[in-house]
Amino acid sequence: MKKEIMLGNEAIARGAWEAGCHVAAGYPGTPSTEILETIAFKYRDIKAQWSPNEKVALEVAAGASVAGARALATMKHVGLNVAADPLFTFSYTGVNGGLVIINADDPGAWSSQNEQDNRHLARAAKVPMLDASSPSEAKEFTKLAFDISEKFDRPVIVRITTRVAHSQGIVNLEEKQNIPLKDFVRDPKKYVMIPAHARPRHVFIEEQIIKLKEYSTTSGLNFIEWKNKKRGIIANGVAYQYVKEVCSEDSILKIGMVWPLPDDLIKEFASQVEELYVVEELDPFIEDYVKSLGFKVKGKEIIPLCGELTPEIVDKALNGKNIESPLPAYQGVIPPRPPKLCAGCPHGFVFNILKKLDLVVNGDIGCYTLGVLPPYSAMHSQGCMGASIGMHLGFEKARGDEMARNSVAVIGDSTFIHSGITPLIDLVYNKGTGTVIIMDNRATAMTGHQENPATGKTLMGEETFELDLEMMAKACGVKRVTVVDPRDAELLEKVIKEEVAAKEPSVIITKRKCILKK
Amino acid sequence: MKNVIFAGVGGQGVILVSKILMDVALKNGFDVKESEVHGMAQRGGSVECHVRFGTEVSSPLIPKAGADYILCLELLEAMRKLEYLNKNSVLIINREQINPAPVEIGAMEYPSDIESWLKNNFPNTIIVDTGEILKEVGTKRALNVVMLGCLSRFLDFNIKDWEESISKFVKESALEQNIKAFKMGRELIA
Structure with a gap:
């Protein structure tokens, strides 16, 4: 083969x-x-x-x-x-x-x-x-x-x-x-x-x-690997690989079908081992189920609930093994290397101005979320795809006109299409007066420059209808829609000031292709 | 089982060389697994690849203190991988400094004692100068393959296998440069 x-x-x-x-x-x-x-x-x-x-x-x-x-x-x-x-x-x-x-x-x-x-x-x-x-x-x-x-x-x-x-x-x-x-x-x-x-x-x-x-x-999707019956370990996903590596003497019930779980197989396994463990990443999903079948089992009391597992975490939890480093601890400070907006990134130009104007920024999901980090430090809320616009309206509903005159929502082209259109309709419908900046870099950039309805190309590389974000915003009822090249800092600053000051909904589309996109 | 970690900065080609190594290992009859984190790599973050090969490989991640070889394409990145070293590991580092964002904006300093600290505390450290080679090869982009050449000195695979696998993953127009880079990297290790 x-x-x-x-x-x-x-x-x-x-x-x-x-x-x-x-x-x-x-x-x-x-x-x-x-x-x-x-x-x-x-x-x-x-x-x-x-x-x-x-x-x-x-x-x-x-x-x-x-x-x-x-x-x-x-x-x-x-x-x-x-x-x-x-x-x-x-x-x-x-x-x-x-x-x-x-x-x-x-x-x-x-x-x-x-x-x-x-x-x-x-x-x-x-x-x-x-x-x-x-x-x-x-x-x-x-x-x-x-x-x-x-x-x-x-x-x-x-x-x-x-x-x-x-x-x-x-x-x-x-x-x-x-x-x-x-x-x-x-x-x-x-x-x-x-x-x-x-x-x-x-x-x-x-x-x-x-x-x-x-x-x-x-079906064979869940199976038992019998070895020593003193200790039996139930494991799924990559955690199974870690268990196999560090517990080579123990019996394992490998879970490949995690829902519904195999009652009879779990009973067979659990009843034949002296001590029963579950090793799983994140929640005690299998563990709680095994407990509901009436078995005593150790899981999250020794395996971390948060973060991913690694072979040495499993080794320490199950075998008590501690790692000995041949090196002393380095006493200096190792600066982290966080991701950052690329040199020349169109989003950077926008964040420069948002920072300068000291606005409250309701952010969204994409490369531009990096605007939260230095040197910009210009993002103050972010949750899920499209949340920027709804949260922006919520800020205004809570704190009134003064908040709307000192804040913006920022959202990328793909994220706007994903989940930003309905909240924009809501902002207009429910008489919000805030400003939404659609950072249109002509790509779904963060995940590697995928096409989206506003790029005019499909996944298969075919030409297709190119969604016009300006018309889209107008169709949602926004009368003040401005398209700006973010590289024109002077103009962009002027537009942001004007639109944030205006007591009606406005959309600014900062349009420039991602610097990395061919 | 052999455990190799490649570490670098987004854009240095860490994932590509890990693919070449895996291909060579597969050709030599080994089971192979690899794990990479590259969600943020395109935005200049740290990138790391674990490659493991042997008769049977379970975990795609190398455990702490479990690396046989760590190849770092940048100095600072080496300091993030120390926990993977054991007393028999070999640490090969490219003598190059790429400032991370906090250093660029003046919020933190790039440590100046990395080389001396490693030499004092971990004798199996090899720090290589690749600048001249890359100049001769004619492209800085071949750094990853120069480092792969360094690694090849420690692994028992023949040159023909390496060259074949390089040609599988490198664009034809850049192949000659990369083969040269690989060979010169190999010569860097005494």
């Missing part, structure tokens, strides 16, 4: 292709972005697209599935929050062609605003979740997820974490399966979720979860 070294995300793209996936949609987000980029680059027989946000991406994938295709949606963990609405109800409708969602969690928050553990979402939405521990598993699980999806009529989530997504390993290459489109059958009882249809679907889902629990025990 042909082997290749692949990044976890490349392996997922390969898995989707081998599974005969027809349609793939997503929104860029570290550490998930390379999945669709790889599909667009290498597996061009899949119709792949960047959607404006994750909710739309999942809806496109769900539509493709109902229409009979095998479909993939990709996103980072916080993206699944945005897509939670379709997730929870497409769980009710189920699928026609296999529907697989790739969810990339980020323990350690390497490039995210939080460390949420999305295993909870699989449980809450009642959809199966596979949890890969390596690039090769990421490929296998993605492939298998399509089969599980069709067999049990469920969307299936494949969960990866940063250390799987951005880790490379050897992957076996297999042939592409030739999967024809399924027939589309008009079936409103399954695909139209009015209450009368939803109630019986809920019963159906609960029946499927019972069947999946059985599958979780028998």
Whole structure:
């Protein structure tokens, strides 16, 4: 069999292709972005697209599935929050062609605003979740997820974490399966979720979860590696790899299907070992479940709840091993190397002026979030995609005109399209008077210059309609819309002063291509 | 099992050389794993790659005190990797200083005693000058491959394998320069 070294995300793209996936949609987000980029680059027989946000991406994938295709949606963990609405109800409708969602969690928050553990979402939405521990598993699980999806009529989530997504390993290459489109059958009882249809679907889902629990025990996705029975360790994801490395004498129950969990297998394992442990990153998800089955187990009392795990953290927790450094501690100060806006970055010109004018800045998600750091130190709130504009209105509602005359919201082009349009409508509708700066650098830059609806190009590189942000803002009801080249500092300062002073909603579009974009 | 860490600053090509090393290891029949953090790399942050190869590799991360070789493409970055050293590790550093943002804006100082401190406290430190080589090769961008050449001196792979893997990952137009950079890097280690 042909082997290749692949990044976890490349392996997922390969898995989707081998599974005969027809349609793939997503929104860029570290550490998930390379999945669709790889599909667009290498597996061009899949119709792949960047959607404006994750909710739309999942809806496109769900539509493709109902229409009979095998479909993939990709996103980072916080993206699944945005897509939670379709997730929870497409769980009710189920699928026609296999529907697989790739969810990339980020323990350690390497490039995210939080460390949420999305295993909870699989449980809450009642959809199966596979949890890969390596690039090769990421490929296998993605492939298998399509089969599980069709067999049990469920969307299936494949969960990866940063250390799987951005880790490379050897992957076996297999042939592409030739999967024809399924027939589309008009079936409103399954695909139209009015209450009368939803109630019986809920019963159906609960029946499927019972069947999946059985599958979780028998499928081989969860398995026991018996060794010494004095100590048994349950582990999932990359934590399994750390356990394998530092606890080579212990028995392991490896969890590859993390929802629903395999009751019978857990009982078999737990009842035969003297001491039971769970090693998992983030929340005590498996641990709490094992406890609910009535077993005594050690987990978060010795394994950290916050941050990602490493082999030595596991080694210390389970084996009491302390690392001895051959070096004394360096007594000097090592300056950190934080990321920064590039030299010549168009955002930098804007932040220079926001700092000079000492405005309160409601920020958003993108490269420009780095405006919070020195030398600018010019950002005072930021939460999630699109939050800048709604928060900006909230500031005004709380503190009145004086606040609106001393503050702005800043948001990037892609983030504005993702989640900034509805709050801009709200700002106008509810009589806000604040100023929104759309920092249009002609790319979804932070994640590596992906195309978006305002760049006029698709993921596959085709020319397409270019969304006009100026017209968009006007259509939301903003009468004062100004487009400025941020390099013209004098003009930009004048415009910001005027617009912030104006007692009506205004939008300033600072338009200049990202310095790194070709 | 061999454990190699490449460390540098975004844009120095750390991930590329880790791919070359993995390819050579795969060709020689080893299991290989790698882990990288590059979310912020394009914005001038620190970048680090762990490469591990052996009969069977579980964790993609090298444990603390577990590195056999640490290759640093910048001086300060070496100081962030000290916890991966054990007494048998070899630390190879490019003698180059790239100021991080807090130094650039005058908020902090770039430590001036890195070289002397390492020499006094960790005898297996090798600090190399790559400036002349890069001048001769004709591109600063080949620094990563010069450092790979240094590493190659310690690993039991033949030159042909290295060259083949370099040609797989480097653009054809830059191949000749990179092969030269690799060979000159190899000569840097006594």
